[in-house]
Amino acid sequence: xxxxxDLDTLHELLNAIVDQRISSDQFAVLQETxxxxxxxxxxxxxxxDLHFNLRKLExxxxxxxxxxxxxxxxxxxxxxxxxxxxxxxxxxxLLNTKPPKNRWALPAIALFALAASVMFALSMxxxxxxxxxxxxxxxxxxxxxxxxxxxxxxSQVLLAQAVRASFFGELTPSxxxxxxxxxxxxxxxxxxxxxFPTGATAILEAPAVFxxxxxxxxxxxxxxxxVHAPDGAEGFQVETPLTxxxxxxxxxxxxxxxxxxxxxxxxxxxxxxxxxxxTSPRQEDPIRLTDRQGRVFSEHGGVVSQSTAYDDxxxxxxxxxxxxxxxxxxxxxxxxVELVDVTVxxxxxxxxxxxxxxxxxELTHFKxxxxxxxxxxxxxxxxxxxxxxxxxxxxxxNTGIINPGGALEPLQSNxxxxxxxxxxxxxxxxxxxxxxxxxxNGTGPDIILxxxxxxxxxxxxxxxxxxxxxxxxxxxxxxxRIFDITLNSKEAKVLETFGLMRTPSPVRSLQELRESKVTPxxxxxxxxxxxxxxxxxxxxxxxxxxxxxxxxxDALDDNDSFVDPVLIVGLPPLSVINGPQ
Amino acid sequence: xxxxxxxxxxxxxxxxxRDRLFAYVYSLLPHHADAEDVFxxxxxxxxxxxxxxxxxxxxxxxxxxxxxxxxxxxxRSSNRNRMQxxxxxxxxxxxxxxxxxPDVSPKMEALTGCVQSxxxxxxxxxxxxxxxxxxxxVYADASGKxxxxxxxxxxxxxxQLLDCVQRKLNLEGAQS
Numbered sequence: 183x184x185x186x187x188d189l190d191t192l193h194e195l196l197n198a199i200v201d202q203r204i205s206s207d208q209f210a211v212l213q214e215t216x217x218x219x220x221x222x223x224x225x226x227x228x229x230x231d232l233h234f235n236l237r238k239l240e241x242x243x244x245x246x247x248x249x250x251x252x253x254x255x256x257x258x259x260x261x262x263x264x265x266x267x268x269x270x271x272x273x274x275x276l277l278n279t280k281p282p283k284n285r286w287a288l289p290a291i292a293l294f295a296l297a298a299s300v301m302f303a304l305s306m307x308x309x310x311x312x313x314x315x316x317x318x319x320x321x322x323x324x325x326x327x328x329x330x331x332x333x334x335x336x337s338q339v340l341l342a343q344a345v346r347a348s349f350f351g352e353l354t355p356s357x358x359x360x361x362x363x364x365x366x367x368x369x370x371x372x373x374x375x376x377x378f379p380t381g382a383t384a385i386l387e388a389p390a391v392f393x394x395x396x397x398x399x400x401x402x403x404x405x406x407x408x409v410h411a412p413d414g415a416e417g418f419q420v421e422t423p424l425t426x427x428x429x430x431x432x433x434x435x436x437x438x439x440x441x442x443x444x445x446x447x448x449x450x451x452x453x454x455x456x457x458x459x460x461t462s463p464r465q466e467d468p469i470r471l472t473d474r475q476g477r478v479f480s481e482h483g484g485v486v487s488q489s490t491a492y493d494d495x496x497x498x499x500x501x502x503x504x505x506x507x508x509x510x511x512x513x514x515x516x517x518x519v520e521l522v523d524v525t526v527x528x529x530x531x532x533x534x535x536x537x538x539x540x541x542x543x544e545l546t547h548f549k550x551x552x553x554x555x556x557x558x559x560x561x562x563x564x565x566x567x568x569x570x571x572x573x574x575x576x577x578x579x580n581t582g583i584i585n586p587g588g589a590l591e592p593l594q595s596n597x598x599x600x601x602x603x604x605x606x607x608x609x610x611x612x613x614x615x616x617x618x619x620x621x622x623n624g625t626g627p628d629i630i631l632x633x634x635x636x637x638x639x640x641x642x643x644x645x646x647x648x649x650x651x652x653x654x655x656x657x658x659x660x661x662x663r664i665f666d667i668t669l670n671s672k673e674a675k676v677l678e679t680f681g682l683m684r685t686p687s688p689v690r691s692l693q694e695l696r697e698s699k700v701t702p703x704x705x706x707x708x709x710x711x712x713x714x715x716x717x718x719x720x721x722x723x724x725x726x727x728x729x730x731x732x733x734x735x736d737a738l739d740d741n742d743s744f745v746d747p748v749l750i751v752g753l754p755p756l757s758v759i760n761g762p763q
Numbered sequence: 764x765x766x767x768x769x770x771x772x773x774x775x776x777x778x779x780x781r782d783r784l785f786a787y788v789y790s791l792l793p794h795h796a797d798a799e800d801v802f803x804x805x806x807x808x809x810x811x812x813x814x815x816x817x818x819x820x821x822x823x824x825x826x827x828x829x830x831x832x833x834x835x836x837x838x839r840s841s842n843r844n845r846m847q848x849x850x851x852x853x854x855x856x857x858x859x860x861x862x863x864x865p866d867v868s869p870k871m872e873a874l875t876g877c878v879q880s881x882x883x884x885x886x887x888x889x890x891x892x893x894x895x896x897x898x899x900x901v902y903a904d905a906s907g908k909x910x911x912x913x914x915x916x917x918x919x920x921x922x923q924l925l926d927c928v929q930r931k932l933n934l935e936g937a938q939s
């Protein structure tokens with residue numbers, strides 16, 4: 183029987199329940215109202231959708247990162263509904279498995295759900311016992327190496343670079359693979375750089391919807407694109423809903439919003455712009471723009487345009503400084519183990535550093551995340567009694583001290599690290615590291631942190647704070663919320679399965695970490711190593727300053743997942759390197 | 764279908780419907796920690812049972828079916844918390860939820876526009892209420908405002924946003 187209800191009262195109850203401040207009496211009234219009225223249920227479901235969508239919308243807001251700012255700038259429909267698409271590459275560990283049948287007991291799931299960063303298994307992977315003596319030390323292949331090479335790459339448009347890129351409804355293509363023609367791509371996060379056969383390049387920033395018409399024409403429905411057409415690539419075209427832009431050499435940017443309004447800025451060279459086919463031709467076309475000129479095209483009963491102030495910031499010359507990729511050994515053919523080298527863009531130039539050039543660390547303080555049976559150590563399965571110092575200093579990506587404690591807000595004063603035995607609770611949660619040689623702050627990343635991650639953890643990596651151990655004026659903590667190589671990236675390598683040591687209660691000091699009883703276990707789902715570069719300038723250090731100690735804390739953005747910094751390395755100073763690649 | 768292909772298929776489908784699936788669970792268990800708990804369990808089950816999924820069927824409908832039973836299991840086995848809907852209401856909501864408009868993207872587009880057209884202080888409040896799990900407590904302390912005042916304003920804004928989204932959708936419907 184349908185009972186009438188008061189709309190204002192219903193709204194009051196709905197607000198109380200989503201704000202988690204509903205009393206038991208109110209809850210009883212809400213339940214009764216919903217049970218007896220379908221219209222009330224409809225309003226409830228609309229309200230829940232609103233609450234859920236606001237949550238999604240606001241959690242896309244990640245500050246202090248130009249790429250995230252670019253994503254936010256348009257408020258396009260893509261941002262909300264598609265941006266958290268989970269795209270993964272198929273990993274080789276699962277090639278031989280069928281979906282498992284009833285092999286995972288529920289209590290074990292509960293245990294993993296409680297564990298700080300090791301999640302429940304997506305799939306059961308039969309453990310292949312290590313073959314002793316297999317010393318091929320082969321380099322772990324990334325998935326792009328396994329794909330067959332594209333035919334006739336000279337005529338194809340290639341995805342040359344990508345950072346934090348994900349696409350709606352499809353996996354991110356491998357680097358250097360050919361993009362499909364006449365296929366609508368929706369770039370929902372990050373940035374990509376496309377190389378056209380004629381030599382033109384286009385950098386697209388999410389959110390963007392585009393397709394490739396042919397080897398010299400890009401169709402941009404919405405989003406932001408920076409084009410460079412060097413000698414030989416003149417005539418490269420970008421078609422937007424309202425305009426057709428021809429680059430007569432060399433650089434321009436174009437931004438298309440959801441209404442089709444097109445903002446063209448020529449940095450240098452000449453671009454010719456006409457109304458696109460499908461709109462009425464105009465007498466004034468083509469309009470020519472040259473150096474440092476901008477024009478906005480919009481629709482008001484036909485395509486109209488007006489000149490606009492030139493905005494240098496709209497053009498992006500290159501993808502930002504970041505960790506581009508890394509290589510690791512795959513000694514047993516079952517996943518990556520040791521880092522071999524890492525490729526980083528610093529100050530616009532790309533460098534590859536072999537492991538022997540990277541600067542290692544020692545751990546000088548540790549206080550773990552809260553919770554019972556939190557794993558504190560990841561170690562190789564072959565190593566049954568892992569030595570703390572060894573697993574910190576080795577080059578393996580699947581060993582290390584993990585799950586440091588943290589705080590929602592980053593530190594603004596010196597962490598407490600050396601409390602006497604009786605007052606260990608005073609120790610600041612987190613971990614402190616000391617580099618074996620001081621790290622000199624240069625342009626771009628100076629330190630790289632690798633994090634273990636499986637698909638049920640945040641795809642962008644576990645957020646963490648990093649800061650000085652001694653706050654002098656000008657220094658600050660910096661929060662990393664998204665990694666350079668995320669789970670969406672084909673560069674994130676699947677790791678060889680590893681073991682975990684759990685302590686029964688949280689560890690409050692390094693001494694407790696060394697002395698605590700531990701319970702071993704092993705991970706069952708595929709983990710990958712994510713990577714992020716940290717620029718000491720973000721902590722307030724001047725260029726040229728040397729830093730030898732830092733403090734890292736989890737950012738507590740996710741109750742079940744804490745950062746697992748399995749490998750942290752410092753980069754050599756920019757003046758002492760092999761030179762750009 | 765090779766196993767590699769199967770896995771890739773599962774991931775594609777799961778990725779495309781994950782948000783809607785979570786929204787379904789949350790409607791039945793409007794408490795984030797509970798909803799996340801059940802959602803995680805459900806995700807494992809969907810993979811385990813993926814060989815039972817009919818490829819030409821609706822992944823979302825199938826997934827919601829699995830989720831529905833997980834919600835019921837959860838309600839049965841959790842310490843009988845008075846603040847959880849009973850099974851009868853959960854069944855009613857489940858049926859009504861599944862029958863709704865499948866495509867949420869128009870709603871999100873409309874919502875983005877509606878939030879942008881709020882005045883700056885209201886946008887700020889929405890941001891602080893939703894940006895993290897702390898809710899308004901921290902914002903209330905930092906701004907010196909009474910938390911009840913903020914909750915009251917948030918309630919008004921939610922209602923405004925609901926009306927605004929509906930107006931935009933009606934407009935879109937009329938135009939299409």
